[in-house]
Amino acid sequence: KAGVTQTPRYLIKTRGQQVTLSCSPISGHRSVSWYQQTPGQGLQFLFEYFSETQRNKGNFPGRFSGRQFSNSRSEMNVSTLELGDSALYLCASSLGGAGNEQFFGPGTRLTVL
Amino acid sequence: GIQVEQSPPDLILQEGANSTLRCNFSDSVNNLQWFHQNPWGQLINLFYIPSGTKQNGRLSATTVATERYSLLYISSSQTTDSGVYFCAVLLNAGNMLTFGGGTRLMVKP
Numbered sequence: 001k002a003g004v005t006q007t008p009r010y011l012i013k014t015r016g017q018q019v020t021l022s023c024s025p026i027s028g029h030r031s032v033s034w035y036q037q038t039p040g041q042g043l044q045f046l047f048e049y050f051s052e053t054q055r056n057k058g059n060f061p062g063r064f065s066g067r068q069f070s071n072s073r074s075e076m077n078v079s080t081l082e083l084g085d086s087a088l089y090l091c092a093s094s095l096g097g098a099g100n101e102q103f104f105g106p107g108t109r110l111t112v113l
Numbered sequence: 114g115i116q117v118e119q120s121p122p123d124l125i126l127q128e129g130a131n132s133t134l135r136c137n138f139s140d141s142v143n144n145l146q147w148f149h150q151n152p153w154g155q156l157i158n159l160f161y162i163p164s165g166t167k168q169n170g171r172l173s174a175t176t177v178a179t180e181r182y183s184l185l186y187i188s189s190s191q192t193t194d195s196g197v198y199f200c201a202v203l204l205n206a207g208n209m210l211t212f213g214g215g216t217r218l219m220v221k222p
Contacts, residue, residue, distance in 0.1 A: 031208055037154070040177050043199065043212040056209045092210070099143035099163075099203050102210060104156040 001027060004093050004105035012111045018079040021108045022066060025072050027091030031055075032074035033102065037088040046089075048076050050096050079109075086112045115140045117202055117214035126220050134136050134185040134216045136200035144203040145176050146210070147185050149196050156199065159185070190220045 005024045013019050025032050033056075034046040045058040049068035066076045072093075078085055090107045094100040116139040117159055135146070147159040159173040160167050162183065167174050171190075176183040187194055197217050201210040 020137065033208060035210070043201075043210075045209045045211070048208050050208075058209070074217055090154075090156065092156075094208055096208075098208065101144075101146065101158070101160060101161040102207065102208065104148070106155045109154065110203070 004091060004103055006089075006091050006105040008108060009106065010109050010111075011033060012113065013081050014113050015081055015083060018077065019081060019110060021076045021089055021091075021110075023076070023091030023093075023105060025074070025091075028101055029093040029095055030072055031096035031100070032068055032072065033092045033094075034074070034076050035090045035092065036060075037090060038084075038086075039106075043090070046076070052104045074080050075081045081112045083112050096098075099102050115204060115211050116144070117200065117213040119198075119209050121216060122214065124216055126218070127171050127219065128190060128192060128220055128222050130190050130220075131186070131188045131220070132190060134187070134198055134200075134218075136183045136185070136213055138181050138183075138202050140181070140204070142178070142202040142204060144183045145178075145183050146198045146201050146203075147174055148201065149194075150199060150215070151196055159198075170213055174209065187218075190218075190221055192220045194218060195220045 033048040048056040068074045094102045094103040148156040192210045197215045
């Protein structure tokens with residue numbers, strides 16, 4: 001069974017631009033969660049989508065948004081990029097029940113110049 | 114919110130040595146996972162362990178949910194074990210993982 005895939009793997013943007021990251025979950029998984037990892041803040045939860053609906057949301061500004069499609073693939077968008085948005089963005093998939101094991105993709109490393 | 118603390122933050126071992134990594138959490142959790150982050154950043158699943166003990170090769174883990182801690186044991190360490198180890202907990206509602214700060218392990222040949 002194929003694992004979680006994320007595209008692109010690396011991205012360089014400038015301040016003020018916007019970016020869209022994509023995540024394809026493991027086949028049969030209906031929940032997709034997004035996390036941001038920075039050296040200063042560690043790994044932080046952004047949001048979770050299940051059946052095309054945002055089910056949980058972390059403490060991030062509204063510039064961070066996401067969506068999920070009917071095939072469970074998810075996209076995350078960051079508008080008006082700031083230098084502090086430079087991070088590794090990780091996507092995780094799970095079956096969707098509360099407490100299910102989560103499996104992570106390889107991540108997208110975003111650099112904002 | 115829930116607090117997850119890992120210790121030690123850094124660990125240097127000689128190849129062949131054993132080690133114990135600890136994860137303390139401040140509230141009741143629905144589940145707990147241990148991950149190894151490889152040099153390219155991907156989180157590799159090690160254990161999904163809400164309670165009890167599990168073993169996988171040289172690695173084993175024990176979670177004592179009533180006392181709110183989990184331990185990861187690495188025996189006969191190898192240089193390929195180097196990297197950062199994270200524990201993460203799931204609260205009783207939802208699928209939001211809260212991560213500890215990690216233990217950075219370096220195994221020297």
